[in-house]
Amino acid sequence: MAHAALLLLISLSISVGPAVSFYGASMTFMPGNRYPDGTVEMHFYYRESGKLPCDPQVSWVCDSGDCGDLTYAEPDMTDQDHSGQILWCQTERHMTTNVSRDELFTLRGSGCCWANNVHDVREWMLRSLVDTRQRSDTRTTNRSPVSATIPNIRVPQNCFQNLHLLVHDPDGDDVRCKCPSCHQHPKIHLEEDSCTMSSNGTLDVGLHVFEFTLEDYPVSNITVMNGNGISSVRNPYNQTADADPTPLSQVPLQFVVEIQTPVHSCAPGVNRPSLLTPTPLHGDVQHAAVGGVHTITLRAQSLSHSILDFQVSGPWNMSTVLRNASQGVTEATLTWKPQESDLHHHVPVCFAAETLQSQSEMRCIVIIVAKSRVLSGEAEVFCENNSISIAVSKASMKGIDQNWLQLRDPTCSLTSNNTHILGTMSLNTCGTTMEDAGDFLVFKNEINSFENPNEVITRRSQVKIGFSCQYPKVASVSNHYIxxxxxxxxxxxxxxxxxxxxxxxxxxxxxxxxxxxxxxxxxxxxxxxxxxxxxxxxxxxxxxxxxxxxxxxxxxxxxxxxxxxxxxxxxxxxxxxxxxxxxxxxxxxxxxxxxxxxxxxxxxxxxxxxxxxxxxxxxxxxxxxxxxxxxxxxxxxxxxxxxxxxxxxxxxxxxxxxxxxxxxxxxxxxxxxxxxxxxxxxxxxxxxxxxxxxxxxxxxxxxxxxxxxxxx
The missing domain is CATH 2.60.40.4100 (Zona pellucida, ZP-C domain)
Known part of the structure; x- marks a missing residue:
């Protein structure tokens, strides 16, 4: 009898005990409608990662200020482990609130417990700082930084060097990654401006918990004003020497990194899958239209182990179709049809190729949803050993004024003749960036339209023409890029x-x-x-x-x-x-x-x-x-x-x-x-x-x- 009672007590303690399954979370927010009575509609997008079954563990509450009444949609599954091991999953939840006062407020979510980890971190705390006042530069409410991670990041112990996290701000603000708890990781260095983690030693095998806060700061002095005309100044991050400036917003980015046992070789494509072209590069920005089908092609190679899947953190209604090719190459096609509720949303998408033993690098991109597709003209690109030239047909962009177009570096000028808009730049000037695409080195730039910052309206169409030249790595060593x-x-x-x-x-x-x-x-x-x-x-x-x-x-x-x-x-x-x-x-x-x-x-x-x-x-x-x-x-x-x-x-x-x-x-x-x-x-x-x-x-x-x- 005593034995049976003891078993009952144990089973009860297990059933009411905390669920050890939290893998992290991220949040972004953006303003919606501003009503005549001054009420501001705010939209929050929250992703949560954990072990299956994927029951949401976070309940957001108002921590300070007037948060309005939060309305929750049911969580939707964005991705889950397909290896049969039931290791991880991720959900996305959309929340809204109507705020009657143009002021600051804070949302908080907390609970227990993180998955078992090296530093025995148990409790988790998520906090978002929202300021609904009107910015002087954009004439609207601030939008938060955008970031995310895949649910389960895995790196062999001897291959952890740098982990690049997504940093994107819809308002073009300067984003800083803060890590108050990183004293627990003396072998990790965080570059706050690029949100890049690097190691200066060997990390212990097991799960490591990282709790980041993303803050955004204006690139020049601005004011934020409430409905009563009372304003406050917001300064750039690097212009305040004596004290830290006040951020425009704060959002959480929390995740785990699983350090696995060492492998024989860290060379991409051998023990770890290597991402190949035309896989988007980390930090890329793509454009989609409401009601249109947007596709992303992922391609990876692994010579030692078969690629089983691509781990994807994206919108809930994004689908993935796999196709195996030859020589250890696997392709995935991601398909997404933005809805009306996605309009103006900057959507983060992160991905990595998966084998049972390891994982490729994680890359993240952003998809900007508009009412219609961004205008992109017909262009011809010429790739030389040391330069890139582009010729854009004027006929394909009727009514476009060359004077309102610029390269990434606006100090580099575009020229034109009767039929084309022309630009020439070397591989390392005018904002041209070089990125490693796995099997190619890709040099990228873009032509964008810009607006007069003092104008409230415009009658010019938005233009975005991305162009690039890619050079095979083998050829670049002996020919193009020596x-x-x-x-x-x-x-x-x-x-x-x-x-x-x-x-x-x-x-x-x-x-x-x-x-x-x-x-x-x-x-x-x-x-x-x-x-x-x-x-x-x-x-x-x-x-x-x-x-x-x-x-x-x-x-x-x-x-x-x-x-x-x-x-x-x-x-x-x-x-x-x-x-x-x-x-x-x-x-x-x-x-x-x-x-x-x-x-x-x-x-x-x-x-x-x-x-x-x-x-x-x-x-x-x-x-x-x-x-x-x-x-x-x-x-x-x-x-x-x-x-x-x-x-x-x-x-x-x-x-x-x-x-x-x-x-x-x-x-x-x-x-x-x-x-x-x-x-x-x-x-x-x-x-x-x-x-x-x-x-x-x-x-x-x-x-x-x-x-x-x-x-x-």
């Missing part, structure tokens, strides 16, 4: 036209540049590599500042595997020696290295800024900024934007070849040259030594090598 020409030309209103050159030199005299015909440059490990950056400007009083230099194993400067040589103006590598650093030149040397894991090439990308000489508040004047140092207010009118310049590749010479060698006192660097008897004996001895090291290394090699080898 940086044989190191001139980067920019134009900015305060500095006019200026340029940078980034060159490799044969010795530490920096008088003889390496012949571009010798690229890719072959080097030996631990040779000194001499690099020089120079600024060229017609203005007499300018100063060059090298803010960062980062090495990557391929020509993607945003590669997950990277190594900081210079960061925030501070030298990070012990072998770096600066030979000359004056107002317009920066010459330095570094001991040659390679990346572990079978990579034999190194690219170096540096971010550079040009400042007005003598400005005490410019980035140049700040110099090296340690991570704990407070960033003071900068005079952005006295400096250019941050520009990125790339040099490489440097290829590690095979041990059977005679290649570059440099003496400790700055001897010359010889490229693929013959050597004397002494040099020959030296190389033989080095080969033997390397062989011994490699042999010993193989016996002790762990499967989780992901660190840079700065010496051999």
């Amino acid at each position: 940086n044989k020409k190191s001139d980067y030309i920019f134009t900015e209103s305060s500095f006019g036209t200026f340029s940078y050159s980034f060159d490799i030199f044969t010795n530490n005299n920096f008088s003889s540049r390496v012949d571009p015909s010798l690229y890719p440059l072959e080097i030996n490990l631990m040779d000194m590599l001499y690099m020089g950056i120079a600024a060229h400007s017609a203005l007499p009083e300018v100063r060059l500042f090298v803010e960062s230099c980062r090495a990557t194993p391929d020509d993607n400067p945003y590669s997950a595997l990277s190594y900081d040589i210079i960061k925030e103006g501070c030298i990070m590598d012990d072998t770096v020696e600066v030979y000359q650093s004056d107002s317009r030149m920066y010459d330095f040397g570094i001991q040659a290295f390679k990346f572990t894991g079978g990579y034999n090439e190194v690219y170096v990308t540096c971010s550079v800024i040009l400042c007005a000489e003598g400005s005490s508040n410019s980035r140049c004047a700040q110099g090296c900024l340690q991570e704990h140092a407070r960033k003071h207010k900068r005079d952005v009118s006295k400096e250019t934007a941050r520009h990125y310049i790339t040099q490489g590749p440097f290829r590690v010479a095979r041990q059977t070849q005679h290649s570059a060698a440099a003496s400790e006192n700055g001897g010359s660097l010889h490229i693929s040259a013959g050597t004397g008897v002494f040099a020959g004996l030296f190389i033989v001895s080095m080969v033997v030594l390397v062989g011994l090291l490699v042999y010993n290394g193989k016996k002790t090699r762990a499967p989780d090598h992901m660190y840079l080898m700065s010496n051999f």
